[in-house]
Amino acid sequence: MSHGFREFLRALEDAGELQRVKKAVDPRHLSALMAQASQATFFEQIAGYPDWRVAGALVSTRRRLAIAMGCSEAAIATRFEESIRQPIEPTLVDRAPCQDVVLTGNDVDLTRVPIPMMHVKDGGPYISATLVVSKDPEYGRNVGSYRLMYRTPRETGIDLVSPSDMRVYYQRALDRGRPLEIAVAIGVHPFELLAASYKAPIDVDELAVAGGLHGAPVELVRCRTVDLEVPAHAELVLEGELLPIGWTADEGPFGEFSHITGEVKWNPIFRIRAITHRRDPIFYVLQMPWENDWLAAPVIEAAGLQALRVASVQPVAIRAPVGGCCYWTLVASIKKRPGEGKNALLALLSVAEVKLAIVTDDDIDIDDPDQLDWAMTFRVQADQDVLIVSGARGKHIDPSVRAAAMGKGGLPTTAKLGIDATIPEGVPRSHYERLRYFAKDAVRLEDYR
Ligand SMILES: Cc1cc2nc3c(=O)[nH]c(=O)nc-3n(C[C@H](O)[C@H](O)[C@H](O)COP(=O)(O)O)c2cc1C
Ligand SMILES: [Mn+2]
Incomplete structure (x- = not known):
């Protein structure tokens, strides 16, 4: 497979984006x-875990994400948008590297995996790079990413x-x-x-979406102890079930993707039946x-691109900047016709929990703050170009929505802000003519050294 985990590590190394720690x-x-490395990191030896190596910080920057996606940084959004329109169903294989080693019964022991303590306030060591597969009798196979907190050698918490x-799926089980097998x-x-x-x-199998991104089917293998399939080339697989105990076990705190230490949450427990892994496994x-x-x-x-197109606004570039955790803020430049600054804001603010949208014209490089x-x-x-919407759906990990004041299970709302930074209607573009230096192309500094 040309787009496996190990091929990606090699691509990072070839691009000078991977550092080895010996x-x-x-x-x-x-x-x-x-956090101190400017590249992705590959740890060749882990103290106390002679069988394991560790890789991490693999897509910590837009550049490394672009390497993973095989496109330029500017093309990430369109590359993703095109691929998800062309899903490719996965295929099943009989033998898989992820099952080189199969551990069941008393051999199931998470303490043999180098699961790290990450942040000072975390409730325990966490497994952060998960692809969680489950099935529902009606909706079929589902894939999501859910963090796992170490509890015991055979149990973890999960944030559900x-x-x-x-x-x-879990609620229906x-x-x-x-229990829900995962x-x-x-x-x-x-x-x-x-x-x-x-x-x-809900009825779409995200592994077909992954196939669309690869441009080839993802190869799956049947699990050994649950009625599920996993990517054959995975480094490590945990098979088991979410116990039918509901949201009763404490999980967290954990350093959230909002860059903030989270709260303790009430969640189910994942009991592990089997651990399978490669012969020379790398823990991500x-x-x-x-x-x-x-x-x-x-x-x-x-x-954001799709919302703009549905609103018949022509996007030029779009970014979810990392200052907004690539989630809460969208910035777009558009080829504007009258009124479309506002249409674009309405479209962008409709996306998930995006709470700040900025729209500008196509002469502005939105990568340059x-x-x-x-x-x-x-x-x-400000009295004409700022849009404020109250009471839209919010996300609890944003402290400003004051979810803590709502009690357990309350769903917070948020205000949304749109800023139309396109050239106002009625103001000629010529009023924005940038200054140009006299004789700019006629003289060269090096001729005067
Ligand atoms: C690295 C990573 C970790 C995530 N951890 C969680 C998590 O612990 N809990 C959660 O509800 N969503 C988490 N998410 C977001 C979900 O994976 C995302 O909402 C996904 O669409 C859920 O898939 P599903 O609705 O098909 O189950 C995480 C996403 C990423 C990329
Ligand atoms: Mn899904």
Whole structure:
């Protein structure tokens, strides 16, 4: 497979974006060391875990995400948008590297995997790079990414608080008094993780979305102890079930993708029946919050593009900047016709929990914060170009929505802000003519040295 996890590591290394650490590292030090590296990191020795190596911070920047997606940084949103329109169903294979080693019964022991403590207030060591597969009798196979908190050698917590397809699957199993079988694949290509974080309709198998991103079917293998399939090339697989106990076990705190320490949540428990892995496994430590943020960027940007097109506004560029955690803010430049600055804002603010949208014209490079500030300074009249919507759907991990004051289970709302930084109607474009230096192309500084 040309787009496996290991091929991606090689692509990063070829691009000078992967650093190897040769000395043995304590797993509790992994996150801090990754944070100090300017590249993705590959740890060749983990103290106390001779069988394992660790890779992480793989898509911590837009550049590394672009390498994963095989496109330019500017093309990420359109590349994602085109691929999700062309899903490719996965195929089944008989033998798989992810089952080189199969551990069941008393051999199931998470303490043999180098799961790191990441942040000072975390409720325990966390597995962050998960692809969680489940099935519902009616809706079929589902894939999402859900963090797992170490509890015991055979149990983890899972954060199933937010509305999601798997939450619905779990609730439906719970209503019948049944556990929900899940299989967790760790160490898969970012395309699988992007598909997992994409909000497909509930009856859509996100592994077909991953196939669309690869341009080839994802190869799956049947699990050994649950009626599920996982990517054959995964480094590590945890098979088991979510116990039918509802939202009763404490989980967290954990460093959230909002860059903020979260709260303790009430959640189900994942009991592990089997651990399978490669003969020479690499454990993927997804570095919070950066990798979680960048995995959201294509999803949110593509949703913004689609919303603009439905509103018949012509986008030129779109970005979900990392300052808004690639989730809460959208910035777009458009080829504007009269009124479309406002139409564009309405479209962008309809996306998920996006709470700040900025729209500007196609002469502004939206990757340059100075140009964006300039547009907001000279193209905005606050009494005419600012849109505020109250009481839209919010997300609890944004402290400003004051979810803590609502009590458990309350769903917060948020205000949304749109800024139309396009050239106002009635102001000629010539009023924005940028200054140009006299004789700019006629003289060269090096001729005067
Ligand atoms: C690295 C990563 C970790 C995530 N962790 C969680 C989580 O712990 N809980 C959650 O509800 N969503 C989490 N998400 C978001 C979900 O994966 C996302 O909402 C997805 O669409 C859910 O899929 P589903 O609705 O098909 O089950 C995470 C996303 C990423 C990229
Ligand atoms: Mn789904």
